[in-house]
Amino acid sequence: MLERxxxxxxxxxxxxxxxxxxxxxxxxxxxxxxxxSIAQDGRLADVDVDYRSSSFPGMLFNxxxxxxxxxxxxxxxxxxxxxxxxxFQNWWxxxxxxxxxxxxxxxxxxxxxxLPKVPRAGKKSINVMVPDFLQAWLVxxxxxxxxxxxxxxxxxxxxxxxxxxxxxxxxxxxxxxLVNLKAAHDTLGKHDSLEGLVIGVPLPIPxxxxxxxxx
Amino acid sequence: xxSLPPFRRTLGIAGSVLLSVLAVEFITAQQPxxxxxxxxxxxxxxxxxxxxxxxxxxxxxxxxxxxxxxYDDMLNLSTKTTFDAVTHALMTTxxxxxxxxxxxxxxxxxxxx
Numbered sequence: 600m601l602e603r604x605x606x607x608x609x610x611x612x613x614x615x616x617x618x619x620x621x622x623x624x625x626x627x628x629x630x631x632x633x634x635x636s637i638a639q640d641g642r643l644a645d646v647d648v649d650y651r652s653s654s655f656p657g658m659l660f661n662x663x664x665x666x667x668x669x670x671x672x673x674x675x676x677x678x679x680x681x682x683x684x685x686x687f688q689n690w691w692x693x694x695x696x697x698x699x700x701x702x703x704x705x706x707x708x709x710x711x712x713x714l715p716k717v718p719r720a721g722k723k724s725i726n727v728m729v730p731d732f733l734q735a736w737l738v739x740x741x742x743x744x745x746x747x748x749x750x751x752x753x754x755x756x757x758x759x760x761x762x763x764x765x766x767x768x769x770x771x772x773x774x775x776x777l778v779n780l781k782a783a784h785d786t787l788g789k790h791d792s793l794e795g796l797v798i799g800v801p802l803p804i805p806x807x808x809x810x811x812x813x814x
Numbered sequence: 815x816x817s818l819p820p821f822r823r824t825l826g827i828a829g830s831v832l833l834s835v836l837a838v839e840f841i842t843a844q845q846p847x848x849x850x851x852x853x854x855x856x857x858x859x860x861x862x863x864x865x866x867x868x869x870x871x872x873x874x875x876x877x878x879x880x881x882x883x884x885y886d887d888m889l890n891l892s893t894k895t896t897f898d899a900v901t902h903a904l905m906t907t908x909x910x911x912x913x914x915x916x917x918x919x920x921x922x923x924x925x926x927x
Contacts, residue, residue, distance in 0.1 A: 600917055605912065606909055607909075633904065646900055669896070671898070672892075680902075683903075684902055687902050768870055771871060771874045774874050
């Protein structure tokens, strides 16, 4: 649909930002503009509004790569938005009182939450990351930290395990994994260590590679 | 060529992506002051987006949650303003093809046939 429209044009694929959503469609006629980043299978998209130009080299200096680029509350973004898309109500201005030059530092009444993008132990060897994943999950019950080790690529496995993969709700895949991890932890109960909680088993499926490790 | 979803579905996906970030917000209940951005102030289409996502969340988690309390009590200001801005931009951007026909209307008509 975007392909057919005159208002959007396919741009260079996303490589660094919008990971997992490489197909990049940008609204035309300058900033602010809508960017639609689409997954390879066309089933999910990440949509945002950019208030600073994404063209090189201006993007290096105009804040395109900063958080304020897509925060409608920052600077004159709300005015820019209203000038491009009519009928926009700046209902939060009464809260802040004045415009902001950058992303507001004001603490939200309700804290935001997102799953960690990187593992808690950092991007280390499998000898370090696997025990920390198991420790976070099964011992600490810190499911959110454990989720830092779950790759988005694993979501496809969930779909494969469902009776009809075509109706699998991929958008809620991380929530499904979160629920499953928590259920397993709660079933096993409280433990002070991984001792007796996990054992190594051979996997009779093609693909996995055995790795020598001390645990 | 990638099979692209209709614009209406893209709008739904946008809302879904925005809201998914908050999927695991088990926040200690603290009633925020009302300064705008309440669920009741959303138009019907935005309410439908939120309600649809909450229904999916409820189905996956088995947890009881209603759209109004989710939006009012669990979403932070940043998420609400971003949701507001992105959906507003999508809803007020016409999509036309090379012959100046509105793509959105045709796609919706196609879906409802």
